[in-house]
Amino acid sequence: MSTFALIDGNNFYVSCERVFNPALEGKPVVVLSNNDGCAVARSQEVKALGVRMGMPWFQMQALARKHGIIALSSNYTLYADMSNRMMAILRQFSPHQEIYSIDECFLGLDGFNLDLSDYGQQIRQQVRRWIGIPVCVGIAPTKTLAKLANHAAKKQPQWDGVCDLSSLSEAERDRLMDGIEVGEIWGVGRKLREQLTAMRLSTALALKQADTAFIRKRFSVVLERTVQELRGISCLGVEEVASNKRQIVCSRSFGLPVLRLAELNEAVSSYAARAAEKLRRQFSLAGAIHVYITTSPFREKDPQYSQGITIPLPEASDDTLKLIRAVQWGLKQIFRPGYRYAKAGVMLIELGPAGNRQSSFFTDEEKESRSSKLMQTLDSINRKMGKDTLFPASSGIARPWRMKQGNKSSCYTTDWRELAEVRC
Amino acid sequence: MPPSSRGGARPGAGRKPSSDPTTTIRVPVSQKAVVLDFVKQRKAGLPLSHCLEIFALAEHPPRQKFPFMSHAVRAGFPSPADDYVEKRIDLNEELIQHREATFFLRVKGHSMVEAGIDDGDELIVDRALVPEHGRIVIAAVDGELTVKRFYQREGVVKLIAENPDYPDIEFREGQEMLIWGVVTRIIKSV
Numbered sequence: 001m002s003t004f005a006l007i008d009g010n011n012f013y014v015s016c017e018r019v020f021n022p023a024l025e026g027k028p029v030v031v032l033s034n035n036d037g038c039a040v041a042r043s044q045e046v047k048a049l050g051v052r053m054g055m056p057w058f059q060m061q062a063l064a065r066k067h068g069i070i071a072l073s074s075n076y077t078l079y080a081d082m083s084n085r086m087m088a089i090l091r092q093f094s095p096h097q098e099i100y101s102i103d104e105c106f107l108g109l110d111g112f113n114l115d116l117s118d119y120g121q122q123i124r125q126q127v128r129r130w131i132g133i134p135v136c137v138g139i140a141p142t143k144t145l146a147k148l149a150n151h152a153a154k155k156q157p158q159w160d161g162v163c164d165l166s167s168l169s170e171a172e173r174d175r176l177m178d179g180i181e182v183g184e185i186w187g188v189g190r191k192l193r194e195q196l197t198a199m200r201l202s203t204a205l206a207l208k209q210a211d212t213a214f215i216r217k218r219f220s221v222v223l224e225r226t227v228q229e230l231r232g233i234s235c236l237g238v239e240e241v242a243s244n245k246r247q248i249v250c251s252r253s254f255g256l257p258v259l260r261l262a263e264l265n266e267a268v269s270s271y272a273a274r275a276a277e278k279l280r281r282q283f284s285l286a287g288a289i290h291v292y293i294t295t296s297p298f299r300e301k302d303p304q305y306s307q308g309i310t311i312p313l314p315e316a317s318d319d320t321l322k323l324i325r326a327v328q329w330g331l332k333q334i335f336r337p338g339y340r341y342a343k344a345g346v347m348l349i350e351l352g353p354a355g356n357r358q359s360s361f362f363t364d365e366e367k368e369s370r371s372s373k374l375m376q377t378l379d380s381i382n383r384k385m386g387k388d389t390l391f392p393a394s395s396g397i398a399r400p401w402r403m404k405q406g407n408k409s410s411c412y413t414t415d416w417r418e419l420a421e422v423r424c
Numbered sequence: 425m426p427p428s429s430r431g432g433a434r435p436g437a438g439r440k441p442s443s444d445p446t447t448t449i450r451v452p453v454s455q456k457a458v459v460l461d462f463v464k465q466r467k468a469g470l471p472l473s474h475c476l477e478i479f480a481l482a483e484h485p486p487r488q489k490f491p492f493m494s495h496a497v498r499a500g501f502p503s504p505a506d507d508y509v510e511k512r513i514d515l516n517e518e519l520i521q522h523r524e525a526t527f528f529l530r531v532k533g534h535s536m537v538e539a540g541i542d543d544g545d546e547l548i549v550d551r552a553l554v555p556e557h558g559r560i561v562i563a564a565v566d567g568e569l570t571v572k573r574f575y576q577r578e579g580v581v582k583l584i585a586e587n588p589d590y591p592d593i594e595f596r597e598g599q600e601m602l603i604w605g606v607v608t609r610i611i612k613s614v
Contacts, residue, residue: 022564022569022602022604023567024567025567085525088523089524089525129525129551130522130524130551130552131524131551132551132604416528419529419530419546420529421529421531421569422569422571423532423568424531424536424543
């Protein structure tokens with residue numbers, strides 16, 4: 001029988017901030033999305049106040065004033081480094097690791113002949129001690145159940161942060177699953193939850209006991225697999241090799257509404273440059289690029305407009321300058337004057353490996369090799385001297401549209417000039 | 425059938441008998457006399473050196489100069505240091521025991537000058553180490569990170585300042601103090 005552990009950082013972003021700023025301990029803290037828009041992480045205290053994930057900051061202003069909620073801009077540089085440290089620590093606990101997201105990973109614990117609850121506690125304590133991040137551990141015979149166990153470990157204090165379903169009897173497991181809402185199950189999104197609830201399959205236990213043939217017919221094989229996993233039949237293994245992304249997105253809200261084409265041009269160019277950099281880092285080429293612009297749905301009085309366009313490239317490419325030319329052309333097609341644009345985005349699609357570049361009859365090989373050298377130089381300078389040391393002029397220099405990050409903490413672990421201070 | 429008296433070997437017939445087996449060779453007509461003379465002399469038992477003019481190899485031939493190739497040859501004679509090439513010293517490896525658990529912090533203040541920690545120094549802090557009595561530690565006190573010497577003896581826990589102008593921080597029952605990490609190195613600019 002298989003055994004999986006799911007380890008998940010509690011309120012990960014908030015916890016990262018607290019490591020270097022202990023004054024945030026015990027206080028209600030939210031981390032806001034790019035541009036200080038919506039809550040992307042909430043401390044326990046904020047959750048208790050009823051602030052939901054994704055709630056826009058302006059909607060919680062009154063609550064924030066009343067309870068002294070501290071709002072921080074997101075510091076993804078810090079979170080990424082803390083995540084890398086956490087994953088490296090967890091790797092010591094199993095030869096099989098699947099990094100599932102920035103703050104959670106699966107470990108394969110097949111054949112670990114020891115008390116798994118104890119092992120889970122060791123994992124918890126080591127992560128806590130080494131990097132100061134509290135985590136919860138769920139252990140079970142399938143990945144879906146490990147997720148569920150992790151949820152229980154977080155919500156139910158009796159587990160002390162580690163819930164091992166493999167040590168429970170069937171009846172005990174069922175009782176636990178009866179208390180968990182179907183929407184909490186891995187792979188059950190909001191829409192599916194509504195449909196299942198309407199069919200009285202509103203708990204994890206109800207779904208576990210549903211007829212698999214019916215589920216497959218009425219929903220999908222994927223949900224049928226979920227049912228099997230809830231029954232303890234492992235259908236999903238640990239995927240150790242992170243697959244390359246199939247699309248690369250770079251989209252951001254503006255710091256202030258943008259009206260002019262020139263500024264939109266700067267913004268989409270800089271997003272394309274960022275996306276191209278990511279593309280080259282995974283050694284892929286893009287076959288097409290999509291660009292979109294939109295007004296703010298929160299400014300209800302403003303006239304609304306949003307439009308996007310996909311531009312196929314004559315040859316798959318990873319050249320920043322070519323991609324910028326394509327998005328600028330696309331932007332010109334969709335831009336309409338007279339709107340207050342709040343957000344733009346660029347998406348690279350039809351990605352393929354860079355090794356398989358297909359030249360066309362008209363390809364100028366010498367030009368291609370010069371462009372690839374230019375891109376390598378660009379990337380290596382930016383890696384060495386810091387992001388945006390070299391950038392295409394079309395991305396603009398003043399960039400008034402850039403997002404607000406009013407209350408961002410320092411890059412304590414990645415920038416020598418921004419080390420945390422210690423009182424002496 | 426009785427043996428026949430006809431045919432077979434006849435005594436005294438055929439080639440003249442010779443002590444040496446012979447063979448036929450062709451020689452240039454102009455040299456026929458030289459060769460016959462040589463064979464005659466050899467048969468007479470004269471030594472080889474007498475029959476022919478022979479130059480023996482000199483035991484010490486004269487020296488000849490050759491140019492010496494003073495530059496490295498491209499085909500590559502291996503560098504004699506090849507076996508001794510080692511990685512250059514890496515401070516991350518020398519000074520950091522637990523990579524994931526190690527952080528750098530910058531000092532602000534003067535309470536630890538007698539321990540050699542000055543304002544503006546950087547500290548290497550290892551969170552994986554167990555804080556023991558006497559070690560210099562980072563602690564979270566009143567929402568701030570602070571660096572002090574850790575004292576833990578006979579139930580008394582305190583953080584000691586290494587500067588007479590600064591008070592120690594003492595803890596009573598129920599009061600919370602969190603040790604953040606253990607200082608392993610001080611980095612100074614000189």
